[in-house]
Amino acid sequence: MSLRSRFGAFALVGTVAASLAAPAFAQAGDASQCLVPGGWARADGVAPQVVDGAGLLAAMAQRAVVLLGEQHDDMDHHRWQLQTLAALHAQRAHLVIGFEMFPRRVQPVLDRWVAGELTESEFLAQSEWNKVWSMPAELYLPLFHFARINRIPMLALNIEPTLTRAIAEKGWAGVSEAQREGVGQAAAALAAYEDFLFEIHEQHALARGKSAAKTARSDAGFRNFVDSQLAWDRAMAEAVVAGRQRHASADGALPLAVAIMGNGHVRYGHGVAHQLRDLGEHSIGQLMPVGADTACGELSAGLADAVFAVPVARQSAPPPPRLGVALEEHAKGVRIAEVTPGSLAQRSGLRPDDIITEVAGKPAKRPLHLIAAVRLQPGGTWLPLKLQRGGESVEMVVRFPVER
Template sequence: MGDPQNPYPLKAAPKVGDIMHLPTGVLVTPEQMLSIATDARVVYVGETHDNPASHRLELDVLKAMEERHPGKTALGMEMFVRSQQPVLDRWVAGKLDEKAFLKESHWFDNWKMDFGYYRDLLIYAKEHHIPVVALNAEKDLAQAVGSTPLEELSPEMKARLPEMDLGDPYQRGMAESIFAGHSHGKLVMDGFVRAQTLWDETMAESAARFLASPQGKDRHLVVIAGGNHVAHGFGIPRRVFRRIPTSYVTIGGNEIAITRKEEPEIMDVDLPDYPNLSYDFLNFLAYEELPETGVRLGIAYEPGPDKRGMQVQSVLPDSNAERAGVKEGDLLLTLDGEPLKETIDLVYGLKQKKVGEKSTLGVERDGKKLTLEVTFQKTEKVHQHGKP
C-alpha cells in the first residue's frame, strides 16, 4: 500500500519554498514547521554541504530555537572534531576574531569548504553566546577504523572508540549502494561502513554527552550534519536516542531546481527503498551558488623557505598579479603591510577586498625588497589549487 517513504504524496508537483510534513503529506509554512520543531529537545538538520539554501535553513532553525528557548540553545556541528572544542569555546566567548578562528581551528585543513557557507551560522552563535559542540571523530581514528578491522586496532585506538553498532541494515544498504558498480571490493566497502558508523556513533555520543552534562542538561540542541547522517534516522538520530531517549525532529532538503551557473557534481547512486520516512519535514530547495566574495591575485604559490612569505610558482596571464608586475620566483612577504606567514594570511586578506580596490604587495626578488601596487579587476574563476 503506497510508498513508506512518501505515504501521502502531493497531488501537484512541489515548488521551491514548499515544505512538506512527510508523515501526513500536509504542506506547512516555515512558521508552522519551526513552531513544531522547537517543541523537541533535539532538531537534526540534514544539509547539502555546498548549497547556501541548506545553510539558511539551518540558521532559521537555530534562530527559532533560540527565540523559543532564549539562553537554553546549543548548536552541534559535524564540521568540527572534538579536539577543536577549546577553539569553539573561545569563539563563542568572543575571544577570537574570524581570522584567528580560522587559523586556530585549521578550518581549511579540516573541513576544506568555503567558510562563507557557515559564517552566518557561527556568527549568530557567537553573538548570542550559544555553545557550539564539536561532534565528529578525529581524522587519525577515522583513517585507522576505515583501514583496519576493529579487533585488529591497537589498544590505544580501541580505547578511543565510541560504542559501535555495526549491525544497522539501512546504513549497510546505503554503503553498498554508493559502492555499487565500483571495483573496490568487499574489504574496502567494509572499511567504509566502519568509518561511516564511527562518524555517526561519535557524533551521537558527543551530542548525548552534551545533553546529559551540567552545561547541556537544560538546553535544546540543533544538530547540523550531511544528509546521509540524518536522513531516515539510522545515522545520528537513532544512535543518540539509544544513549539518551528524548524528543527529536528531523528536517531536510530536496533540491528540485538548479540556479547556480555551474552544474553540480551528481553521484550516480541508486539508493535502497528504505521502509521509513526520510525526514519529518522536507524543504523543497533550489541548488544555489555561494555569492562570490573577495578578489583574485592570479598566482600559483607555495609557502616560502623558513616560513617566510609565499613563493610564487607561476603567474596567470592577464591576471591582477601580472598587471602589478609580480614575477615567477618572487617571494610575497606582506599584503597591505600584514605579514604573509601562512596560506590563510593571503587567502583571507584577498577575501576582504573588492573589485576596484588597491593593495600593496611587499615582495622580495633576487634578494631585493620591492613594493608593488595592485588594482583588483574582475577576473574569471580558475579552478586550480593554490591560485588565489
Template structure:
C-alpha cells in the same frame, strides 16, 4: 575530496531531487513534492513559523545538508535563529569540527579569539575545507547568543585508520575513543554498498567492512558527543545538529543513534534544492520534515 566524506556528499546529491504534493491520481505518498515545507508522515504543508514551533518541541533537531549548497546552510541558520526565539538555551552541534578542537570553539564563543584564529586552531581548511562563508552565519549567531558550539566529529586520523586497518588495528588509546557501535543496520549497509556500485567503486568485502565501520564511527561519535553534552548541560533545552544528508538520515544516521542512548526524542529536517524526482514516501524515510526550495 577526502574519501571519508564522499559517500555522504553522494547521499545529499541523491536526495536533493524532490517535488511535492500536486493534484494527480497517484497515492499521496507517491506524489511529487512542490516547493514548500512538509511533514512527511502526513503530507501536511506548513509555514516556516509552524515548522519552527514543531522543531522547538524536541531536544535534538538534526538538519541535513549538501555541503556545497549555500541554500541548505541558509535554512540551517534560519532554524538556529528560530529555535533561539523559542527556547531559553540552544546549542549548535557541528559535524564540521572534530572533537579534539573543542577548546578553540569555546574560546571563540567566549570572545577570547576571533573567527580567523578559531578557523586556524580548528584546522578548518585542512580538515573540512568547504567555504566558510556558507557556515559563518551559524557560528556568528551562536557567538552573539553565547550559545555553545560543539565539535561533534571523530578525529580524521581515527576514521582513516579504521578504514585502513579496521578496529582490530587500533591501539588501546585509539580504542578508548570509540563509542558503542551499531554495525547491524541492514538498510544503511545496503545504501552504502549501492552508492559504491552506482559509482563503479569496487572493493572487497573485507575492505568494505573497514570502510563501513569508519562511517559508522562518524555517526556514533557525533551522536554520543551530542548526548554527553546535553546530559552534562541541564540548561540547554535544544541542540541543533548540522550534518551531511546521510548523517541526518532518520533511519540510519545520527538520529536513531541518539535515540538508542537517551529517552529524548529527535526530529529531522532535510532541505531539498532541486525538486525533480523524489516522492513523499522516499523523503519520509529520510526525514520528519522536508523544505523544498522555491
C-alpha cells in the same frame, strides 16, 4: 567535478564524500514536482504533505535533539539552517549547536570564540578550518556568528579523518582503544543503511576497475567500511549527548541540541539518529533542505520529519567548473580513482592513481578540499596542483577555460 559515488559526507574513506549530501534519487522518468518554494513538507506517505512551518518548529523546539541536514557546498542550505536556528532559539533559548565540521580536539577554540575572545580570523586559524573542513568559511560564518552574538555554546562533534581511515582499513576491532578517541562501540547498522552502504561500496569497486561480482557483504573491505561509517555516526551522537549534559542549567534542565551535519547522517534516521536511540535518546527531530524542483519520487516516506523547499535559483551564470574525476581519500592526500574521458582533468594530464597532495599551495587532505577549490575557480585562471605519481613528486597546472 563529477563524483561517481552517491555520498556527500562520507569517504571510502573519501569517494563517498559527496553524495550523502543529497536525498534519495528520483525514480527513472519521475519528473513530477510537488513542493512549494519556501515551504515545509512532510514525507510520510505516497506524496509529501504541506505542513505549517510555525507549528512544525514549535514542536521541534520541544525535542531533545534536532538534526539539520545540508549539502555542504550549497549556500542556500546554510541560510535555511540559520533561519531555522533562529526560529528554534526564539522558542527555546537554552540551546547548544553541534557542528560536524570540527573535530572534538578543537572544542576549546569554539569555546573561546563563543565567549568573544577571538577575532574571526583567529577563530578560523586556531580551529584549523582549512585543514579540518576546507569548504569556504563564508558558507558557515553566519552560523558561527549567530552562536557567538547569542552566546550559544558550539559543540565540536567530529573525530579525526585519520581515525575513520584507520577503521576503514582495519575494521573497528583492528583499531586499538587508545586510537578510538573515546568513541564507544556503535549500534549495528540497520538493514536499509547497510543496503545503501553496500551499493556505495560496489560503485567504488567498479570505479577502481573491479568486478561487482567479486564484491560480497562478507568481504572484509565492506565490513570495515561499514564500521567506519558507524563509528562516525556514533562519535557525533555521543558528542551531542555529552554536550547537552555539559551545558545543563543549574536546576538540571538540559538544552535543546541542534546539530549541523551532512544530509547523509540524517536521511531516514539511519545515521546519527540511530546511534542516539541506542544511547537512550529518543526525542529526536530530523529536518532537511531540498531543492524546490525535487521530484516527488525522491521524497519517499521517512526521509526526514520534514523537508524545506529551497527555491531554485534562476540565473544565466554558467555552472561551476568540473574536473571530471572520481576521488577518494588517501593517507598522503586525495587519490584520483577515475578520470572521465575528454574531461578537463584528462586534458590537463591528470591520471588515475595520481595522489594530489596540494591545491594552490594548501594541503589537500580530503576530497572536499579539491572540490571547493575547483568550484570557486574563475574561468580563464590557472590552478596549481602538486601530486604524487609513481613515487615521484609532480607539479601541474589546470587551466580553466574562459567562460563564454
